[in-house]
Amino acid sequence: MPRSSEKKPVPQSLPQGRSSGSDAHSTEPTVLEGRGQTPIKKRLSRADKIAAMSGMVVGGVRLGEILSEDEMVKLWEQKAKNRRTAAWRARRPEHRQRKREVEIEWRVKARKRDFGQRIYVAVNPVYAGFVKIGKTVANPNYRLSSFNVADPLKRFSYAIVVDVEDAGAAESQIHQTLKEFRVREDGEWFKVPVDVAVRLAESLRKRSSNENDDVNS
Known part of the structure; x- marks a missing residue:
């Protein structure tokens, strides 16, 4: 039986949260919030890392006042690594x-x-x-x-x-x-x-x- 030349209609929109073809991989991910959800990896700049750590306070003194920028970056990177290895840390x-x-x-x-x-x-x-x-x-x-x-x-x-x-x-x-x-x-x-x-x-x-x-x- 010859195939029909009639084309099937293409839906104008897809249900929320779905995509088709290569678009499924090109969609910009959303950062997830709340416990129990897998966070999207976000690459922070050196300035962002320094800003995140410099505001932390110990003994009434901000880390930005007692640590160098290199030390704050190193501390941030260690913090990020520790979060990914929480289960492993517990066995140390x-x-x-x-x-x-x-x-x-x-x-x-x-x-x-x-x-x-x-x-x-x-x-x-x-x-x-x-x-x-x-x-x-x-x-x-x-x-x-x-x-x-x-x-x-x-x-x-x-x-x-x-x-x-x-x-x-x-x-x-x-x-x-x-x-x-x-x-x-x-x-x-x-x-x-x-x-x-x-x-x-x-x-x-x-x-x-x-x-x-x-x-x-």
Whole structure:
């Protein structure tokens, strides 16, 4: 039977959300909002990244006042990467830290207390790219020894120890600032460059105090 030469009518419009042919791939995507939706990747300029980070505040000081533009760009890029790897982050160091056991042992061993108010940034080459940010009212050396209970090679060290007015408040401030970089929701491990963590801790220093230079001696 010969085919009809009559052409089928072409619809003038398609239902919303659909397209035909190559147009399906040429439509400009819309940025999705709200939880549970997959965001469209948006490439930000260097200026956009700097603007996004410079307004963040730690200890009453804007990041734009204490970090360089390169550091803010690096921090933004790390933040974006961390969001894409949230599930992977949850399996990192804190699960192996035996935090509860270490805290108990530390309380037994750390007899010498000076009840100072300090926050610290601790590092370990085993966990390259990660830092541990917390507070202590004990002699910092005793605190450090408590970390090394979980590391027979004693590889934990301080990147910085800072005297502050209120250790609890200072720790909360820096944790809040870096919440997007946290390995676990209620933990002290963060995937953030050491130099950035040090600068943030330094910004909370009690103005009348000096850093204990021999803390690792």
